[in-house]
Amino acid sequence: MASVTIREVADLAGVSIKTVSRILNDEPYVTEITRKKVNDAIQQLGYVASMPARRLASGQSYTIGLIFHNASWHYIQDVQMNVMETANKYGYSVLLHPCDITNQNHAHEIMNMVHQKQVDGFIFTPPSDNASELIQKLKVMQFPFVRLTPMDRESQLPFVTATDYQGALDMTKYLIELGHKRIAYVIGPQEQRAAHDRFAGYKDALLSAGYLFDPETMIQGDDHFESGYAASMSLISLDDRPTAIFCNNDEMAAGAMSAVFETGMNVPKDISIAGFDNIPLSKQVWPPLTTVDQPIAKIAKKATKHLVALLRGEELECLHCEIPTRLVIRKSTAQNFH
Amino acid sequence: MASVTIREVADLAGVSIKTVSRILNDEPYVTEITRKKVNDAIQQLGYVASMPARRLASGQSYTIGLIFHNASWHYIQDVQMNVMETANKYGYSVLLHPCDITNQNHAHEIMNMVHQKQVDGFIFTPPSDNASELIQKLKVMQFPFVRLTPMDRESQLPFVTATDYQGALDMTKYLIELGHKRIAYVIGPQEQRAAHDRFAGYKDALLSAGYLFDPETMIQGDDHFESGYAASMSLISLDDRPTAIFCNNDEMAAGAMSAVFETGMNVPKDISIAGFDNIPLSKQVWPPLTTVDQPIAKIAKKATKHLVALLRGEELECLHCEIPTRLVIRKSTAQNFH
């Protein structure tokens, strides 16, 4: 188990350890001949460089910290997989850090990761920026980070997001085209920027169609299934029942559907239901959900590329990126005949 | 950003760096007085030990490698969260490594993690052990690892699993009690140990009730929604249609339900559907699925504890652990009146 070191490779190849190091790091100014000698020695000894040694000597961790909040499981996982894939491609590892912004230790734990030299930069998922003292601190230190769909849009800080406003606008217009006049809305958590943008898109679509926005048909949700179920139940019991319910996310939309079936009614015949996100669940319920695709994979990949660019001191393509959403029409919505 | 080192703490406290190191590592034989002096200095300077330095000097990575395969997303995430939580509690980080056993580089990548000194041990999710040369290699090196539900049950290697056989037995008996005589089965991937155990439980329950096992009602699935949908469609079209379909997992069961609804029939009135795992999806479809709870969180936590015990040279509670499953009766199954 005593693994082979750069020293042994150097001895076998008959060069200095510095030369071996040059080859490991793809530095220029090495003759083909010595390069071959060293590579042969590496091959022969099965040498692999020690990461801890590398990190200590270079002062870099070659690691990205991904700070995620207890939001939707699928969102987190999709972000995670794509951040990892992209980071690995650029030679970076990913250190996951689950957290809870209501926790007093939140900022402290993150600063510890910095001081322990565990990470070179961060990617924050929403609602990351409500801990804004932390964000300001990192900014002042010039410690690199990229945020996903942050609440504030301070111009100097990079972020990546989706066209949430446009997505909700598209969906609402589509429902209006189907003849729905009373379209209820289940709004998402107030600490999420996306919840505000989506709601604004919904509201603007209503207004531009000349409809009134009725606060009675707007219900606060928390993005979980049960919350969509409860919202739907109370909307169903209204005297002037809505003919469509648009939810801030798919999970609540699935809950809303269950409530409709529970009361003996049918989706989409009696009530149309629409979600947002296009997570796998949206295809696994019956009828499959009409929704808006949130390009999580693209967002995560772009954010990672941007962080890597920052770490390398390169220029960003765009400081603030918006990735387009897309209307996905399935079977939970139908023409309104009421 | 030039962070404070152990040297500065030692100077401020008026002791040697070795003494500071002692306090950082909770070693005995330090007077209360010097302990206080050092802690005050740490506090005052805001000192946090550098992990790369610690790892290099100690030869330990304080990191657990979690090797996961592209199985069900929920399974992976549930395992991941619980491994991370438990590992962190014991002072370990987690390095995630997604992989594909069909990839030629699989074993090589994992051995690289070892040689790079990135991890002190591994946790493998199924179907990890089909790459058995790798497992044998690690075993010979005495590199610590714990497997989740491995295919082989070699007696010297630790693993943690669920009572899959018993769970499927319980579910099948329950369906028989409901009066179902023709119970179809959608089996899981052959490379998964759990798929075999669950199928065996189903078959034994049938046989012990004096029923014949009809190969026509057994369909090979791949654990994904679409596969359950397709299996269900072909079972529905049988002349002698089954009155119940038991699937190897919840995702396929959700697919099976969608197929029933698609053909204009009803669950559970026309056909009962049962799943396995008790993932969130099972409560988010309508009607909610009758299923068997697979205690993933407990399995992941126990596996992590065991790996930590191995790393510390401690005794394991049990070399092979079986965590009990539990029948969860919801609304996708009903009495058979056909």
Added chain:
DNA sequence: CTGAAAGCGCTTACAG
């Protein structure tokens, strides 16, 4: 109970 020395395995900065 405390410390001086050596070393973990690399990279950085500087020579030549």
Added chain:
DNA sequence: CTGAAAGCGCTTACAG
């Protein structure tokens, strides 16, 4: 194009 020296910030092994 190549190398000798110093150092990254800790821990280990050994003295006292």
